[in-house]
Amino acid sequence: MTEQVDVLVVGGGINGTGIARDAVGRGLSVWLCEQDDLASHTSSASTKLIHGGLRYLEQFEFALVGKALAEREILLRVAPHIIWPLRFVLPHQSHLRPAWMIRLGLFLYDHLQRGRRSLPGSRRVRLSRHAVGQPLRDEFPIGFVYSDAWVQDARLVVLNAMDAVQRGARVMTHTRCVSARRSGERWLARLQSSNGQVTEVAARALVNATGPWAVDFLDEVAAEGHDHGLRLVKGSHIVVPRLYDHRYAYIFQQPDRRIVFAIPYEREFTLIGTTDVEYRGDPAHPRIDTQETAYLCDAVNRYFKRGIVPADVVWSYSGVRPLLDDDSGKASEVTRDYLLELEQARGAPLLNVFGGKLTTFRKLAEEAVDRLAPLLGNREPAWTGKGHPLPGGDIQDPGRLAEQLRATRPWLGEAMAWRLAHTYGSQSVRVLGDAASLTGLGEHFGADLYASEVDYLRRYEWAGSAEDVLWRRTKLGLHIGGEGAARLAAYFAKAAGAD
Template identity: 75%
Template sequence: MIEQFDLLVVGGGINGVGIARDAAGRGLSVCLCERDDLAAHTSSASTKLIHGGLRYLEQYEFALVGKALAEREVLLRAAPHIIWPLRFVLPHQSHLRPAWMIRLGLLLYDNLGRGRRTLPKSRRVSLKRHKSGLPLRDEFHIGFVYSDAWVQDARLVVLNAMDAMERGATIFTRTRCVSASRDADGWTAQLESARGELSTIRAKALVNATGPWAVQFLDDVAKVGHDHALRLVKGSHIVVPRLFEHPYAYIFQQPDRRIVFAIPYEHDFTLIGTTDMDYHDDPSAPHISDEETRYLCDAANRYFKRSIAPADVVWSYSGVRPLLDDEAGSASEVTRDYLLELDQHAAPLLNVFGGKLTTYRKLAEEALDRLTPLFPHASEAWTSKGHPLPGGERQDVSTLQRELQSAHPWLPESMAWRLVHSYGGRTMRILGQARSLQDLGEHFGADLYQAEVDYLRALEWAVDATDVLWRRSKLGLRLTAEQVARLTTYLADAPPRRASFA
């Protein structure tokens, strides 16, 4: 029997899961398939910011920046456990940009967007007196402080998929769409699981949210003619041991007029990125080059007293951004906006080109606004109205952590912080009736226990150690090779227990 859906979404990155969530919440029957893990590629390789994009003001992308700043407010309310405010410091170098230009840009940044603004406005500071000046080289005297927000990017993807599923969507990971053909009544798609099992589904409309593979999907899978081109741009990041003690992040201007961020990361590290390089190889396997590593080290060394070298890098990652090819001269100047194209030559096909993490919810809303006239039973837009993502029901995350530790005094503070800032109000589904750390089952290293691993397998589609250690968490920074091997063996041997966490 062929299963029928209103909508088939191909692609389990942030745009795909956002569209699936929005559609399920409007009452559509939805199937999403992703050939790898959720957020396996671009969506887990970002700078992990929910931001307007200060540097886009120089490119006159005022509409994009305004849209992103408005979305920043919506997302802070929807997922306060995985998204939180972050203050940035921009040390001034007069030969790169005059102070008046920076101040004017920040005033504009403070006031673009619409609706309620909850984050502090920008201000000028003396780096000789402000705590953020301490790790900087002595030549820096003036800085500018402004607000944006931090996000656990891969968890944002997973939580959207969870919400979509809880609203009725069917989510298939490690399932490839091998063919899709359409007639006047809909699409027929053949899906292939990781075990090679084939299944066929029917859908009234199809969404191509395959990111860097969007054009390839049209050419090789859907076999639909088009005149679009994507410009693939590789962005790489490095992680080094912590370079400063305070909670501020930095935005550093570079001689090539690019900017590089240095951000507090996982308590004990500093994240530095990103690069922008045109990319022409397989989007599935981008790697940082020696040139990029050296560039990012040099970018930090222009500002920090403590010098870093490639040997200091403890981890790096790269992602390929599928940007609209607007024929900009340099990769860093290509627009981060998106294009939604609805093809109705037969059964509807919605193509998603471009986009950025911050605007995924708005992109999904606009996508469904384009599609819902085809579905008379669909309800109105809903995701901007304060509906939280799973675990985000409590806005005061600090109070939630205190309550958790009060009820579980045996729980280490650092572990309580990580659990609450990963699972929010759903942390108790992991802890259950445990009265000690030993009750959480096998200890795999750092603060990772069997109860959490079982939860991730049962409810968050985690299959292997990479899913657990680098996307559902960043505990890969802390486990030894032997501990990773033990976790790998456990995941291969232990069956998931979905019902016990419901």
């Protein structure tokens, strides 16, 4: 039997899930397939920022920065449990950029956004008189402080998928689109799951949101011609034990005019990144190399009193950014804007998504459905920018929620209540269930991970393995030792057998 659907989205990263959510919310029937886990590649390998992109001002991408700053405000409202404000410190080095240039850039950054701005503006600080100056070397007398936001990137993807399903979409992970061809006014697609099961789908429209595989999908799956190339750029990050005690982040200028961030991470660590390296390998398996690790260590050592070496790295991750090939000389100068290409001359429409960045995914999705929906007879207005919260985001303050969780469940530790509130928001109550003690949460795998949370992730968030839980739905892999991870893997194996 061939399933009938309005829109088939191929790709379970941030763009694919964002488009699926927007489309189903306008009344279209939507299926989404992803060959691996949700957010298992580029979308979980970001610097985890919702930001305008201060450095893009030097490349005169004012429209992109303004668009991203507007999106920052929307996302802070719809997902306050996984996105929250973060203040950044930029120590000044006069030989890299003069102070007037930085002041001008920050002035533009504060004012490019139209309408309401909830975050405080930028200001100049004397580092010797401020706590943010304590970790820095004495050669930096002044700095600048500005606002952006932090995000749990993989969770942002999952929450978009959850909201899409709650509105009627179907999301299939570990399911590859192995072929797609036009047949009159429909696309006939064959979807194959990891267990070999094949489903045939007839879709009125096809969306190619496969990220680094966008060109390969056109060449090998859909057999469609195209005029756009992708430039694959590898970005790598390292995680080291916490380098300072406060909650500010740092943005460091480098001699090659790139910037590197140092960000508080998982309470006990500091996240450092990113690199920009041309990449020609398999997008599914990028790895940091020794040169990248050394580059990031050197970047930190130029600024902090406390130096780091590669042996300090407790974890690293890399992702491949599928950027539009705009003939830029350096990888760091390639535009982070996106292109939506709609092809309908030969029958059923095909929408290709090229490029993009995490911050602007919602706008990308809105523009994609604005173009696609009328071709399917749907003229429902855009809706995702009107403050509809993502699952768990129907709260105002996750810190207050954490206090409420502890008030009703005194047996919850402060750190665990904080993590649940900043991971699941109002869904924390569902994660905890009717447990009356820690023992009531089931098997304990280490840190503050219990079976009740794992079961929630399996049931509602497509978690199918220990890796999905430890490194995408959460970052508890940094806190749970090998023995706990092994027991979690065994728990999943037993659950799969029962299923």
